[in-house]
Amino acid sequence: MKINGYKENFELFTSVDLHKTSKLIYPNKNNLSKDKYRDSLDKLLDELPLKDGMTISFHHHLRNGDYVLNMVMEKIAQRNIHDITIFASSLFPCHKPIVDLIEKGIVTRIYAAYISGPVAEAISFGKLEKVCVMHTHGGRVRLVESGDVKIDLAFIASPTCDKLGNISGKHGKSACGSLGYAVTDAQYAEIAVAITDNYVDHIDEYEIEGRYIDYIVSVPSIGDPKGIVSGTTQITRNPIGLKIARLAADVIRYSGYFRNGFSFQTGAGGASLAVSYYLKQIMREHQIKGSFASGGITGYIVEMLEAGLFDKLYDVQCFDLEAVRSIRENKNHIAISASKYANINDDAIVNDLDFVILGATEIDLDFNVNVTTSSTGIIMGGSGGHADTASGSKVTIIVSPLFNARIPLIKERVLCRTTPGESVDVLVTERGIAVNPKRTDLLENFKRTNLPIVSIEELKEITDKYLGVPEEIALGDKVVAVIEYRDGTVIDMLRQKLNR
Amino acid sequence: MRLTKPAKAGTYESNDIYIMIYPTEEDTFIEIESIVSELYGKHIRQVIEAVLKEHNLTNVYVKAIDKGALDYAIRSRMLTAIKRGLEHE
The missing domain is CATH 3.40.1080.10 (Glutaconate Coenzyme A-transferase)
Structure with a gap:
């Protein structure tokens, strides 16, 4: 079976006994440059080798308060780049502007472990040109280290970043705590960019090591604190x-x-x-x-x-x-x-x-x-x-x-x-x-x-x-999403939603 | 039997249904908006039709806005609306 935008030699899920590949790629980046800082995203994008068909990654620690994904994609769209794969750990309702880029053929493929809101609807109704691959949190790391996905450019929303590119999520006005999902992006991207709203001289404790980071850009704000973390999560009273x-x-x-x-x-x-x-x-x-x-x-x-x-x-x-x-x-x-x-x-x-x-x-x-x-x-x-x-x-x-x-x-x-x-x-x-x-x-x-x-x-x-x-739900023929199990075998394929 | 006046029953709360019924010169007509129309749209229509039939009601326009009510809730909202619609001023 051929699915537009998905590898041809995929294996179907058969059981929870994991299919492991022995050949893994290990991160070996060691960028010790002291000249990583750029004062605007535009200046940096002028410098970067942007091209059609590239894969761009983002993490979702700023959840529904994230500004970085929209900010970067808007600027890339202005540069007339097409056929982009978004490799995001998750997408939320705040990423609504991406629907427009999907309709214009600027974004043609999406990888994510979780998608909610307008982007999810657009995918369900078959608007994405190629397929959407839905993986697990662990499966996302496997996708990269197995070579199934090669990240060309990673944009890492960074609550605090120092001159060497060391990144911490624990401090700054957009603090979100752990940066667990972003580590892979930093380690494996061909080019990794830290986008921060708290650029400091030096931090001692960090979740992401500076040697993986190639560029640092300062912006006024990487996210809306109200969407990043909730105040207090309440126990149900139902x-x-x-x-x-x-x-x-x-x-x-x-x-x-x-x-x-x-x-x-x-x-x-x-x-x-x-x-x-x-x-x-x-x-x-x-x-x-x-x-x-x-x-x-x-x-x-x-x-x-x-x-x-x-x-x-x-x-x-x-x-x-x-x-x-x-x-x-x-x-x-x-x-x-x-x-x-x-x-x-x-x-x-x-x-x-x-x-x-x-x-x-x-x-x-x-x-x-x-x-x-x-x-x-x-x-x-x-x-x-x-x-x-x-x-x-x-x-x-x-x-x-x-x-x-x-x-x-x-x-x-x-x-x-x-x-x-x-x-x-x-x-x-x-x-x-x-x-x-x-x-x-x-x-x-x-x-x-x-x-x-x-x-x-x-x-x-x-x-x-x-x-x-209940009545049967009728779905179309086009496969809009491939559901990958944690080992990369295909556990299901989701077909197009035809009407409401 | 025919309604004497328009009537309504129910709420827009989750798990409830809002029923509006109007006397009309036309044939009976049922319009349903439901959050579960794809799963239970036909079933909900049957429940409403059954209640109308039990009361031998004709020439009624039913508008139902459903928020996932179960059969007994649909029936009771229908019964209340019909009772109100049959009252005289």
Whole structure:
């Protein structure tokens, strides 16, 4: 099968046993120049070898407050360069101006682990000339070090940067904490540019080494602080969400893996956060202390570190202001790269996880999970670290209500497979807990409890009783996105959305 | 049976439906806007039609704005709207 803009010799996903390539590229850059600084982006772009067909990379640590991607792409578009591949770790609603560049054929291909907002819609409706490749956070590193993607130019939004190009995310008016996803870009890009709004003489502690950086440009602002980190992430007050969270905490407690030194990851969604709230109570009650918590870190997890419930936090991305403060102040709150977080070719943190709490927009009877599209087939997210952590952790727990606003969670078959069911162990809903039948150990341990264990088929029947069986969603023939598993095998292909 | 006056019931809240019904000289006509129209559009129409039929209502224009209501919510909003639409001044 030939997909426009995708490698021809791709392999289809067959199982969670990883396909590893032995030939990897290692970063060997050592730019010690003292003449990296340019006083404007325009002057730098005059100097750079811009050409049609190039691949330009960005990171998403400034999330929905990012100015850098739009700023750079606007200037490149003015220079009449076409057929550009954007290799961004994620894209958000703030990147709406890219839709115009897609329509003009300036941007023809996109790689990302997560896409939401107008760009995601444009891709779903088939506006991108070539394909969109949706990878995982760990898979992005693999794409580069395996040579599947060669980054010509990396533009690295840098909250603080010194004269040598050392970059820190911990300081400056646009501080975002960890810069985990940007490390690969700096290490592997043919030319790496730091874009900063806090250019200083010297910094001692940094997440990205200056020897990887070729140029530094100062701009008035790299992002809108309101979009970069949220103030305080709140626990859900929805009684259904709280019930699910309490059940998920009990699943952890009775799983057989809840013991001193256990490790844990959860997302920043209201229900996931509530799991930490109940877990904290259970840890105190049983005097259990964890070794580490990882992932995108929130103030809630910081509180658990500071209360001595975890020894360490491994942080690839800070979600809120408390996390940014903590990574500056706590020596056991450690910034890690995307490679160290989730790359299959690295000694990744996800492999040491005991528990991960994840969400789902759809799950099917084989426990396959979709977090890439809505239930009508429009892209509204992506794996991020979903497939990576599900694969690495001993117990993968999906938390979600069975339905909300008549949108069902459980489908006969997911519209888009992001994470294979083989790596998903438990589904916790407000009307019961379904365990993947292959996890006989968990099923055995739960027998001795009063947890409401049911089969996933039963949960689907309950859903169908309330909602009715949904109509099939008709999608077109054109493949608009290739979904890559963390090892680069193709786990699904998303077809074009035809109409609303 | 025919409505005596226009009536409405429901809200625009998530999981609810807003029903407006109007007496008309034309044949019955149902217009639905729903956040789940691709998944349950036909089903929602059937539920509304069934309620109209149960009340032998003709010559009614129904406008429904759905935010993901379940069948029982759709039925109860329809019933309330119909009851209000049959009241005399």
